[in-house]
Amino acid sequence: MTDSKKKVVLAYSGGVDTTVLIPWLQERGYDVICVCASLGQPGSSDIQAIADKATKLGAIASYAVDMRDEFCDTAVADAIAANAMYQNTYPLLSALSRPVICKHLVRIAHKEGAAAIAHGCTGKGNDQVRFTLECQALDPNIEILGPVREWEFTTRQSEIDYCLERGIQIEVNKESPYSLDENVWGRAIECGVLEDPWNKPPRDAWVMTCEPTEAPDEITQLEIGFSHGKPVTVNGKKLSMLQIVETLNEICGSNGFGRIDTIEDRVVGLKSRECYEQPAALALIKAHKALENLCLPADLLAQKLDLEHAWARAVYSGLWYTPLKSALDAFFASSQKTVTGVVRMELYKGSCVVTGLKSNHSMYDFGLATYDEGDTYDRSSAEGFMDLFGLPNKVWAQKSVGGDIAELDDELAEVHAEADVETPAHCSK
Ligand code: ARG
Numbered sequence: 486m487t488d489s490k491k492k493v494v495l496a497y498s499g500g501v502d503t504t505v506l507i508p509w510l511q512e513r514g515y516d517v518i519c520v521c522a523s524l525g526q527p528g529s530s531d532i533q534a535i536a537d538k539a540t541k542l543g544a545i546a547s548y549a550v551d552m553r554d555e556f557c558d559t560a561v562a563d564a565i566a567a568n569a570m571y572q573n574t575y576p577l578l579s580a581l582s583r584p585v586i587c588k589h590l591v592r593i594a595h596k597e598g599a600a601a602i603a604h605g606c607t608g609k610g611n612d613q614v615r616f617t618l619e620c621q622a623l624d625p626n627i628e629i630l631g632p633v634r635e636w637e638f639t640t641r642q643s644e645i646d647y648c649l650e651r652g653i654q655i656e657v658n659k660e661s662p663y664s665l666d667e668n669v670w671g672r673a674i675e676c677g678v679l680e681d682p683w684n685k686p687p688r689d690a691w692v693m694t695c696e697p698t699e700a701p702d703e704i705t706q707l708e709i710g711f712s713h714g715k716p717v718t719v720n721g722k723k724l725s726m727l728q729i730v731e732t733l734n735e736i737c738g739s740n741g742f743g744r745i746d747t748i749e750d751r752v753v754g755l756k757s758r759e760c761y762e763q764p765a766a767l768a769l770i771k772a773h774k775a776l777e778n779l780c781l782p783a784d785l786l787a788q789k790l791d792l793e794h795a796w797a798r799a800v801y802s803g804l805w806y807t808p809l810k811s812a813l814d815a816f817f818a819s820s821q822k823t824v825t826g827v828v829r830m831e832l833y834k835g836s837c838v839v840t841g842l843k844s845n846h847s848m849y850d851f852g853l854a855t856y857d858e859g860d861t862y863d864r865s866s867a868e869g870f871m872d873l874f875g876l877p878n879k880v881w882a883q884k885s886v887g888g889d890i891a892e893l894d895d896e897l898a899e900v901h902a903e904a905d906v907e908t909p910a911h912c913s914k
Pocket of ligand 1: 665
């Protein structure tokens, strides 16, 4: 017997939008298969209950998938190697979870013979882009449905009424005044009063971090051990990546460290005000960078920094399953061979400072660096080095201004006068 109904796999969170999507998709001729992901968001300890709820609401099948370890061992590990910071500020969290979710959505779509995948993202955000690009990179023939982008509901109440008319009781938990996305790598907080960039985020915006002024009065010491760029121990104890992230969220968050408040450029063209809490992410990237500074040569660090920005931009924009991302990962993997060692940090009332580094691969050479006894540095080469290193500038100075600083000052003063800016004191006559 052939089943004439089309099947769709729905990324189901248990929230109002994705609950409404079940009858909405059914009425458009789909059999709905729900996938509930645990990425460590609140309530995710019982994703089986969320999956069961989806089945009760009419889904023909529901999957509860615990993705926490996979998320940490793949996406989070890659992000640490890349010191991932979008616009130098945001360690990515939603952007890192989507590739893992999309992988499972496509896997389940194939298993169930579904030709479409649906999500509950709005039309103004990055996540619609990530779901579409990432699922289609894994299966270019799969259709991606984002009904929330164009559907008829403008208020929560209209969604609730729509369900009630169909005999579906939606339990609306006390709604947050913010739009949230949460996983083990952090918490994104948007909308509500935060939409005015002049408004300070109210206290209730923050959940993973305490008020820095209310953090303990004593310094908390922390040691993070890395092996080939991957965090492997906290305070000498070997832990899984997931356990490390959970442990550091707790230790750093309870010291008031981990808050971000920024204006961000979305891939869909608009600026938005975003607040994040990412205690473990910020601490791990800070520690990892410090260890890299100890273990890697200067030219590799400089090149890597450029590529880190490219990686964060690509991942932010939904380009996870691309040759660009794979090639960048290959560069980072090669760079991490010697990034093994221990980083000591101190946490105190909202700050997290690196206070010690050690590694068998340290490139720091005491003999070369010391100004005390035991100096092995050959200073006699310095003069010749400077002659050649400074040669291009010397030539430029001779040719272009004849070495006459007064002339250069006059030129500068003219430029400043034309541009109507204040002339520096040493140029004014
Ligand atoms: N701006 C972040 C990103 O695009 C976070 C989005 C979080 N989503 C939300 N519904 N609050 O990665």
